Amino acid sequence: MKKLLLATAVTLLSSTAFADVAVIVNPANGNAIDEGTIKKIYLGKAKSFDDGTKVNPVNQDGNSVSDEFNDKVVGKSSSQLNAYWSKLVFTGKGTPPEKLANDQAVIDFVASNNDAIGYIDAAKVTDKVKVIATF
Incomplete structure (x- = not known):
């Protein structure tokens, strides 16, 4: 009985720990963005979208969504x-993306900035943003 309870608890925890992460942009953004480009943006190796518009990425501040994004993407x-970012900042070669508090803060930022890209828990997506990838 104890093993069954433990197995059930582990299953429930693992399903919540591995929620899908949605990468979002402003609905006005028409650029095609693949997984490699998303990774480059969040490592500071890509500074603009395909159309030349400067990209404005945002992170979440140390929560399970950011952990999943960092791991998967x-x-x-x-x-x-x-x-990685400490080294780039120290050498003057980059500035990390701004960190926002939660999914809603990211949605609000991306919805109000045409050049923004962010990520949220896929279950929290609204019609204010456009999903370009899910991981």
């Missing part, structure tokens, strides 16, 4: 990504 843990 960027391919780094949060601590690895912090070390």
